[in-house]
Amino acid sequence: MGCVEKLNYEVLIRHCSFREAAEYIRKNTPEYYEVPPGFRIFDVHIIGVPPILVGVEGEHIIFPYTKPCHGTFLLRVVGGEEIESLRKRGKRVR
Amino acid sequence: MISAHEGGGGGTPRTALVMLGCPQLCAQTSGALFLLNELAACGIDAMVAGTPSACAHLAVADPAGHYLGAHMDIDECIAELAEGEQDYDFCFVFIHNDAGVAYAATLASISGGATIALIFGEHAEELASGLEGIRCEKHIIRGGHNPLPMKRTLREVVAWVALKN
Numbered sequence: 001m002g003c004v005e006k007l008n009y010e011v012l013i014r015h016c017s018f019r020e021a022a023e024y025i026r027k028n029t030p031e032y033y034e035v036p037p038g039f040r041i042f043d044v045h046i047i048g049v050p051p052i053l054v055g056v057e058g059e060h061i062i063f064p065y066t067k068p069c070h071g072t073f074l075l076r077v078v079g080g081e082e083i084e085s086l087r088k089r090g091k092r093v094r
Numbered sequence: 095m096i097s098a099h100e101g102g103g104g105g106t107p108r109t110a111l112v113m114l115g116c117p118q119l120c121a122q123t124s125g126a127l128f129l130l131n132e133l134a135a136c137g138i139d140a141m142v143a144g145t146p147s148a149c150a151h152l153a154v155a156d157p158a159g160h161y162l163g164a165h166m167d168i169d170e171c172i173a174e175l176a177e178g179e180q181d182y183d184f185c186f187v188f189i190h191n192d193a194g195v196a197y198a199a200t201l202a203s204i205s206g207g208a209t210i211a212l213i214f215g216e217h218a219e220e221l222a223s224g225l226e227g228i229r230c231e232k233h234i235i236r237g238g239h240n241p242l243p244m245k246r247t248l249r250e251v252v253a254w255v256a257l258k259n
Contacts, residue, residue: 017192018192018195018196036203037199037200037202037203037204038172038175038176038200038203038204039176040176040177045169045172045173045176047172047193047196047197047200048196048199048200049195049196049199049224049225049228050199050203066193066196066197067145067193068114068115068116068144068145068148068168068191068193068194068197069116069117069118069145069147069193070193071191071192071193072192072193072196
């Protein structure tokens with residue numbers, strides 16, 4: 001099971017819609033990828049309506065995290081090996 | 095005698111996922127219990143997935159477990175489907191907020207079964223527009239407090255499901 005609490009994350013936006021999260025990544029992230037719903041990153045499967053965007057900013061990955069009662073959070077996490085994995089598995093948009 | 099879970103066809107029992115959203119709107123709990131009863135009557139095995147609170151609403155309303163059988167955490171359910179470890183013939187999703195739309199779109203992508211979006215509450219029509227282009231059956235249900243529109247829709251939907259091969 002994915003547990004985001006194990007990650008040392010920073011919340012960039014809280015209680016937003018998945019569209020607002022994608023718009024933030026589109027406007028503010030120098031490098032980003034399109035991934036399918038259910039895409040696994042760290043130990044989390046990303047929930048959302050396509051196109052789901054995941055950004056790379058230096059050593060960090062920026063991705064949407066959705067909870068049923070609280071909407072979507074945009075999280076910024078140190079990427080480590082997940083950055084290369086994202087570059088291989090995601091579809092680069094920018 | 096054929097039990098509800100053996101069905102009438104003699105083949106492998108069909109399966110359904112009943113995915114719960116936030117339990118904020120009360121029509122979800124009564125609707126889910128009604129749906130579980132209808133599915134069982136059609137011989138369809140159901141798994142319920144939801145947050146601990148959403149599942150607890152069902153468990154409290156059904157203390158003897160007449161309707162609520164197998165249930166699991168919503169994130170574990172998504173993980174199993176995404177990793178290809180499990181799938182269902184039908185995925186029912188209760189939707190009354192933006193997150194519900196996101197879960198339905200995800201199920202439509204990672205499940206090979208039919209996704210059935212049950213969109214209810216004050217903003218149902220607006221939420222339904224968020225599923226345009228997503229491979230799913232959309233049902234817009236007026237209201238979130240009165241469970242009767244939900245019941246009528248569920249009865250129609252399960253009648254359709256029962257006819258599908």
